[in-house]
Amino acid sequence: MRQARFSRWGLAVLAALPAAAMAAAPTRWQLNMGRGVTESARHAYEAHMLALWICVAIGAVVFLAMGYAMFKFRHSKGAVPDTSFTHSTKLEVLWTVIPVVLLVIMAVPATAKLIAMYDTRDSQMTVKVTGIQWMWKYEYLGEDVEITSRLDRESDRLRQNGDTTRAELDAHPAYLLDVDNPLVLPVNTKIRFVITADDVIHSWWVPALGWKQDAIPGIINEAWTDIKEPGLYRGQCAELCGKDHGFMPIVVKAVSQEEFGQWLAAQKAAGEAPTEPSQIPEQGDGTAPRSVDPDMVDDVQQGEEPAAPQAPAAAPADATSAG
Numbered sequence: 001m002r003q004a005r006f007s008r009w010g011l012a013v014l015a016a017l018p019a020a021a022m023a024a025a026p027t028r029w030q031l032n033m034g035r036g037v038t039e040s041a042r043h044a045y046e047a048h049m050l051a052l053w054i055c056v057a058i059g060a061v062v063f064l065a066m067g068y069a070m071f072k073f074r075h076s077k078g079a080v081p082d083t084s085f086t087h088s089t090k091l092e093v094l095w096t097v098i099p100v101v102l103l104v105i106m107a108v109p110a111t112a113k114l115i116a117m118y119d120t121r122d123s124q125m126t127v128k129v130t131g132i133q134w135m136w137k138y139e140y141l142g143e144d145v146e147i148t149s150r151l152d153r154e155s156d157r158l159r160q161n162g163d164t165t166r167a168e169l170d171a172h173p174a175y176l177l178d179v180d181n182p183l184v185l186p187v188n189t190k191i192r193f194v195i196t197a198d199d200v201i202h203s204w205w206v207p208a209l210g211w212k213q214d215a216i217p218g219i220i221n222e223a224w225t226d227i228k229e230p231g232l233y234r235g236q237c238a239e240l241c242g243k244d245h246g247f248m249p250i251v252v253k254a255v256s257q258e259e260f261g262q263w264l265a266a267q268k269a270a271g272e273a274p275t276e277p278s279q280i281p282e283q284g285d286g287t288a289p290r291s292v293d294p295d296m297v298d299d300v301q302q303g304e305e306p307a308a309p310q311a312p313a314a315a316p317a318d319a320t321s322a323g
Ligand SMILES: [Cu+2]
Pocket: 131, 201, 202, 203, 237, 238, 239, 240, 241, 245, 248
């Protein structure tokens, strides 16, 4: 009876584990690391699981041997300690060689995966990521599309309002994890990232993608991703970068390649359309074009309301076809 109950619980736990691990977003009481949605993330997950099961096997062997020895050779059964034993060359060789073999078994696949994680060759598109106190700027290189991504206005209002209630926070499901403009990326595309910063060190980290990369002023770091499943993947700046470090979340919106093509075309159109200053909302109601004038970023950094972007001076008529 007891055994039956135990195995039923065991099965339930085993059934729940993969489901929890599969989810891209962390869940309450999740024990294991997530599988993620990219090749790199899965490589990291596999390396982690290999090491975990080797540790479990070592633990099981060691504790079983100890338990057996303690029970079998107990004092009450007349066991006498062997006080003459000092060392055994055979045993010493054995407990050196076995761990070395285990380390090699773990290091060979881990090294191959690590090399693959840093191989940015043959990428199909490049996104430049710039960390700024306290927002992210994304440039789709060669496409002439640029967006800035900041903490969503509602989270910002709630965090700065002294009278915010628990109920208000609960009503915002992605409190402090949402942005105004997510980074839109196509699935099944090798995307190269070049990552840098404008002021201090930041770190671009979306756990579901399987890596984290420092954004350092004056240095270009590289990374790549190939997202397999459409979805919304959240992350945060992972380098203490000043007083609002906790308020520069990252949201990646992975969409199909067709949808991405349409989105990119719309961005390009929006970037060229607002030549009349009257078309731009004065207080920024979230409908403003996502391409941002560099001066606007400077304004925001200095705590000013961003000025409306200026009309491009005599833009060449064929600028669209160049991209
Ligand atoms: Cu930061």
